[in-house]
Amino acid sequence: MTSKKVTVTNPEGLHMRPAGVFTKAMSAFESSVNIKFNGQNYNGKSIMNVLAAGIKCGSDIEIECDGADEQAALDKAVEIVQTAE
Amino acid sequence: MYKGIAGSDGIGIGNAALIKEQEIKYEQNSALSAEEETARFDAAVDELIKKTDAMAEEMRANVGEKEAEILMGHSLMLSDPAMTDEVRGIIAGGLTSEAAAEQVFETFAAMFEATGDELTMQRAADLRDVKSGIIKTLQGVRDVDIKSLPKGSVIVVNDLTPSMTAGINKDNIAGIVTETGGRTSHSAILARALEIPAVLSVEGVTGMIADGSRIIVDGTRGEVITGPDEKTEAEYAEKKAEFDKCRKELEKLIGKPTVTADGTKVELVCNIGKPDDCAAVLEKDGEGVGLFRTEFLYMDTDEKPGEEQQFEAYRKAAMTLKGKPVIIRTLDVGGDKDIPYLGLEKEENPFMGFRAVRYCLENKELYRDQLRALLRASAFGDIKIMVPLVTCVEEVRQAKALIKEIMAELDREGVEYNKDIKIGIMAETPAAAAIADLLAEEADFFSIGTNDLTGYTMAVDRGNAKVAYLYSAYQPAVLRNIKRIIECGKQKGIMVGMCGEAAADPLLIPLLISFGLDEFSVSPTSVLATRDIIGKWSKAEADKVAEEAMNCATESEVKALLEARRK
Numbered sequence: 001m002t003s004k005k006v007t008v009t010n011p012e013g014l015h016m017r018p019a020g021v022f023t024k025a026m027s028a029f030e031s032s033v034n035i036k037f038n039g040q041n042y043n044g045k046s047i048m049n050v051l052a053a054g055i056k057c058g059s060d061i062e063i064e065c066d067g068a069d070e071q072a073a074l075d076k077a078v079e080i081v082q083t084a085e
Numbered sequence: 086m087y088k089g090i091a092g093s094d095g096i097g098i099g100n101a102a103l104i105k106e107q108e109i110k111y112e113q114n115s116a117l118s119a120e121e122e123t124a125r126f127d128a129a130v131d132e133l134i135k136k137t138d139a140m141a142e143e144m145r146a147n148v149g150e151k152e153a154e155i156l157m158g159h160s161l162m163l164s165d166p167a168m169t170d171e172v173r174g175i176i177a178g179g180l181t182s183e184a185a186a187e188q189v190f191e192t193f194a195a196m197f198e199a200t201g202d203e204l205t206m207q208r209a210a211d212l213r214d215v216k217s218g219i220i221k222t223l224q225g226v227r228d229v230d231i232k233s234l235p236k237g238s239v240i241v242v243n244d245l246t247p248s249m250t251a252g253i254n255k256d257n258i259a260g261i262v263t264e265t266g267g268r269t270s271h272s273a274i275l276a277r278a279l280e281i282p283a284v285l286s287v288e289g290v291t292g293m294i295a296d297g298s299r300i301i302v303d304g305t306r307g308e309v310i311t312g313p314d315e316k317t318e319a320e321y322a323e324k325k326a327e328f329d330k331c332r333k334e335l336e337k338l339i340g341k342p343t344v345t346a347d348g349t350k351v352e353l354v355c356n357i358g359k360p361d362d363c364a365a366v367l368e369k370d371g372e373g374v375g376l377f378r379t380e381f382l383y384m385d386t387d388e389k390p391g392e393e394q395q396f397e398a399y400r401k402a403a404m405t406l407k408g409k410p411v412i413i414r415t416l417d418v419g420g421d422k423d424i425p426y427l428g429l430e431k432e433e434n435p436f437m438g439f440r441a442v443r444y445c446l447e448n449k450e451l452y453r454d455q456l457r458a459l460l461r462a463s464a465f466g467d468i469k470i471m472v473p474l475v476t477c478v479e480e481v482r483q484a485k486a487l488i489k490e491i492m493a494e495l496d497r498e499g500v501e502y503n504k505d506i507k508i509g510i511m512a513e514t515p516a517a518a519a520i521a522d523l524l525a526e527e528a529d530f531f532s533i534g535t536n537d538l539t540g541y542t543m544a545v546d547r548g549n550a551k552v553a554y555l556y557s558a559y560q561p562a563v564l565r566n567i568k569r570i571i572e573c574g575k576q577k578g579i580m581v582g583m584c585g586e587a588a589a590d591p592l593l594i595p596l597l598i599s600f601g602l603d604e605f606s607v608s609p610t611s612v613l614a615t616r617d618i619i620g621k622w623s624k625a626e627a628d629k630v631a632e633e634a635m636n637c638a639t640e641s642e643v644k645a646l647l648e649a650r651r652k
Contacts, residue, residue: 011401011404011405011407012204013204015204015205015208016154016155016158016204016208016211017154017158020154020157020158020161023161023165024161027166043166043167045166045167046165046166046167046168047158047161047162047165048162048165048167048168048193048212049165049167051193051197051205051208052193052196052197052200052205053200054197054200054201054202054205056202056397056401057400057401057404058397058400
């Protein structure tokens, strides 16, 4: 398993549009994707999980990927939360 | 007449098309095997995804990318693996697909609503829209077809769901009236994108309006008129024609700079009350925010907002505006507002009492939280701090000293902030006008609050009907104070803005141009109209009118003159 702590810099946070971009991209990977936020775990491939987390701009989250393509999945996940418009 | 929320500007006249959702009944326990029931669920979801994707395409082609994304989101919810897993688990326990979808979607909706985050809470409506889509598909119930409504229809509905609006034909829909939803709901966003007048949150309206009856929607004022007589309808038809013509003209000004007729650039910014209002600022082409009232953070809550909560709000505003200036006014409270946890005492004369900066400087812990949040947020955009109700130089010095203290604290903690942050004052008292020359030495900018300046200058409570006639910004006393504040600011080379209603008053704009006002702060809906008026006046023409106006002896003379010179 590999993981990274990041600060969400998208001004919209992980609301509808960026959450859609995120989960869609994550679904392409075989690895599981878990978001740790405020002590809770959210499935990074589930848009409903990600939305329910209510992650705002500036929130600190930890992304954990586990599986054959975990590094690629993690890199992509970090890229999205830090650059998604 | 019914009152509601003004959701989308304009006037619509037509016949009510009452849309009632039929209630769907279904069994809780499945008569099928778990495999059969799962297959039934999967088939319904597949069908709905195809339909939703097609609607999204249609929306993209007919309305826009942003609106289509709502439906793309629905499609993603339908293919959400976590949702599907949970539904399958419940089906395995012997329930029908309908009952399983109900349970799972309602659980998520409750989670969304528990976040306390406005945007996330609104998404609960999407979940319920998707849920009812699944149940309808399972039951073979067709959606109400808005597409086939005849020309001149006014939709009257409990809630306009995104799936309902996908096929909306702008040419046939004259207006929208709903029972639920606010200005940021999908219904409102979509109505504005399509430029269909809309009034939202009209309680019980679907039970009060008969299908096919004549109806007028005033989306600018948030009013719905049913069964109008001929005269009323003719009046509104005229208003509508005028509005439509104005809108066309004003839209040409989107993206254009705000300049006077002889090419002097001025700033045209907005007054807002919540970070979410920033979206309206951008939508209406405001060039920033000239007054962000922070009272919302303190009202409607049971305890004082902490530094973090305030920081979030200020940062959000700064980031949404992407580097455009945001002037944030520090807490403006007093004995006339009921905020129980602040323990404000009822006063004999609250408007002249313990309020605004006077209260904040005595309650330093409370003020400190706000100033720290503002300074921290200043690292994320062009935030400026504005101190309200200043009447003497000491108040500015004390506020600045406190800010300096906090800056030193942040330096020690290694927290980033804008070291050159501008600290200005709201010029809204006759005292501030009288010592504007002295205040200009201390403050980085002035923003004239004409509403309070008028009340304090005329010593009049505008709520008192007996004396309200004195409350007018055209009073020579008020105009002299405004002129003095602007001139003193200009002499010291600081920016002078105006954030009261007068800044958007077409009659006063030539005077403000002549006096040399740098920044006009108006409500988002007034941006384009104000830009239009500013563009009609050259400095020389404005100077001429100002000279005439300043020579008038009475309010009615001033008003008559400005009306006569109006462009």
